[in-house]
Amino acid sequence: MNTTLTERILGGDVRSAGRLMRWVDDDLPEARHELAALYPHTGRAYLVGVTGNPGSGKSTLVNALVAHLRASGKTVGVVAVDPTSPFSGGAILGDRVRMQQHSLDRGVFIRSVATRGNLGGISRSTPAMVQVLDAMGFDVVIIETVGVGQDEVDIVRLADTNIVVTVPGLGDDVQAEKAGLMEIADIFVINKSDQTGADRLLRELRTMLHLRPRDAATEWTPPVLKTIAVRDEGIDTLLTNIEAHTSWLSAHGARHQRDRTRAQQFVRLIVTEALSHRLNHALASSDWQSTLDALLARTQNPHDAADALLNAILEPR
């Protein structure tokens, strides 16, 4: 009974993990001590990113992936990053609904991260949630994001294998986005592939991948796969491709580079959050209100005002 929170989390205690995650959500200083204590026990989980538009069915796909991984004996943690506002409570509600499917299974843990409208909310919480699940000993941790903004692209950089989910029929605007996501995708999935336009989308994606400058000898070639997650079709093939990518990373010494990128990204997210705190503090000062008055009177310009603000942030505390 006299065990520490860290020990209980390392022992896989879900309640204790949930407690620490709430501390992280609420940005309590106690969280830092616990996360530091857990850190030496991280680095064992395999991290899979799943990114897709709203409407792509990526949550259904993640649920299917979880079921297949469990069937093969692997334990799975899921961090669902959901850019939702606090008043809707959408993320939490969605969580509960999704948890039901796996609620009797101790080998699954699903946690949402909402932004709460704060700059850096996602950025701060997500790596910490991943770290907790990793330290608890989950074999696979899935990070699910909408993946359009820079915040989410930053998060996706935490993963070993990144899956980008698209669907047929979203229109031409998607072209541009696909191009952006192409840089982070290790595997493309066309979900809802029974819908009209799936084959055209498949050809388009393969053409875009072909046009991309890429050294086939040193770079992984992302496969383009079809799934119908709601009918559990194509999930086995997706898992086979995740394993193939894992083997490729190991064979090409790229796994270590991903570890390094991830560690750096993790720290970068903490630093960005700290800088954001300092910035908000400076913006709340009376000095800044005077500068703002001068800006509106057009007697000051934004770049000089920015210099003044930057100096306020860089002052030692």
Added chain:
Amino acid sequence: MNTTLTERILGGDVRSAGRLMRWVDDDLPEARHELAALYPHTGRAYLVGVTGNPGSGKSTLVNALVAHLRASGKTVGVVAVDPTSPFSGGAILGDRVRMQQHSLDRGVFIRSVATRGNLGGISRSTPAMVQVLDAMGFDVVIIETVGVGQDEVDIVRLADTNIVVTVPGLGDDVQAEKAGLMEIADIFVINKSDQTGADRLLRELRTMLHLRPRDAATEWTPPVLKTIAVRDEGIDTLLTNIEAHTSWLSAHGARHQRDRTRAQQFVRLIVTEALSHRLNHALASSDWQSTLDALLARTQNPHDAADALLNAILEPR
């Protein structure tokens, strides 16, 4: 012939404006001087934000808005924020295609901002592009974004009136996102409203708006409108609603508050970019590489590493 670049831009010279915008894109130091000189001439344009998912038809909607505004004698600048990677060239290409419709019209200027994969790329460029178009004397400046990530939400805060575009049939995932966008929407548009599910979406949005805590006496109630942009349907009503929101802002003294918010947001974006530069500089140092080695060996933890990095950033240069 001896006029300065600033003078030529203030005179409405498109070529000079394009030149300054390229300087901004390339982050050249010359851009700062020009932007400072233009700043006293800004604050006259009315800023309209148009935010929507890929596939919502927001570009078509913006084109229709431009045509209607032109018909009423107003000049219009458009800044299209496009989270596209450099290799696709998607943004630039899309620009050219879209420009054709208005290419003989000197009263329209359309410019894309791509992220180029850089943190803060959108954030830095967009306010500057808006400032240039404002100083050139365009009556209305439209800022078009995908609007999911924090970067884009930050940009949307620059606008006087924000239009959020949705479409029927994107599935339940969209619920959460709609909730997030609800906080920034002054007007909701259901585009492609001839598609199945438009009326259900209309009811859902109205219900969500009704559930939102809001003081009807002091807060604007966002209307929910239907459009079919590709057939030019509902655009007049949309314009009437934009005008109604403009009048409401003036009548409630809220226009001044938006000016203040915008000025602060503008400076915040410049500062964020400067901090990001310092962070990248610190991450390129040999000190940081040693810290990263210790992190991977688990002899250092991310929060202590973050403190070290933060100190490096805050050092005076």
